Amino acid sequence: MELNYFISKYYEQADRDGIVISIYAINYGLCREQNINFGRPKGNTKYRKYYISRHFNYDKLLQQYLIEQKHFVCTECGQEYQYSEFDILQKIGMMCYLGCKKTGTVEESFKFKDENLFEGIKREKLLPEVELDILHVLSQNKKAQLYASLIARELDCSHQLVSKRSEKLQNAELIKKENEIIDGVPRKVYQLTEKAEILYFPNTD
Known part of the structure; x- marks a missing residue:
């Protein structure tokens, strides 16, 4: 399911027992499609870590x-x-x-062979996790002048990865880049396009 972009590895951290676990979430594009809130809630730590509670451990069930x-x-x-x-x-x-x-x-x-289960899902929305994360960061910081290294810092990855994936997003007309001078340094500032706003963030201001 991860390879087909239906779920994404969202985070990795220790659970209540100190064991390192991988946390998976429904793919961001599917969440937008089905109007499901995505990501950890902001604010108090207890609300941001509720999902590592033991009753959310579905290993045995799966x-x-x-x-x-x-x-x-x-x-x-x-x-x-x-x-x-x-x-x-x-x-x-x-x-x-x-x-x-x-x-x-x-x-x-x-036994499970329902080929029509995902028929109604718009596959063009099913981008890889990193690319969806880049779009999400840009959506959450529309007024900021974000360039590759700042986005990478937010996503805890390399700026080279962000730069490489941004080329694909730009070719898909989901982001645009503008040359700006920030603190005396030439930068390529990323912004969401109208197409990305309509496809992924239709209900945000």
């Missing part, structure tokens, strides 16, 4: 879901096997012992 969705199917006769039978199948060379009796014909498959 593991159980994936196990339930996986099964094995014979490519010759269609005989199905439960995921719990994997050890048996592996020992007998993935042979379809309940069906055609052929060896090597049983393969892993997923």
Whole structure:
């Protein structure tokens, strides 16, 4: 799902037990599409760290879901096997012992095959996480003169990465760059385009 831009790795930090965890969120573009608030709330620390509470740990739930969705199917006769039978199948060379009796014909498959689930999602909004983060920073700081190193500082990444990704955003007409002199230094200042405002931030001032 991350490779297809449906979810993004949002943050990495220690949980309540001191274990480093990765925090995932619905892709920013999808959040804008579905009018879902994105990101950590501002203000008091207790509100910004609520999501590392133990009751938000869905590891076991996700593991159980994936196990339930996986099964094995014979490519010759269609005989199905439960995921719990994997050890048996592996020992007998993935042979379809309940069906055609052929060896090597049983393969892993997923029960979940709803190809139309994401049909209504506008795929042009599904940008990679870094590019969405750049747009988000520009949206939150419209009056500021932001250039690559300032955006990189906000995102905790290199200014080279921001510069490289900004070229793609500029080619997609989502940002524009203007040459400015800031503190005596020539800079390329980034701004959102009207297209980006309409696509990603339609309800912001």
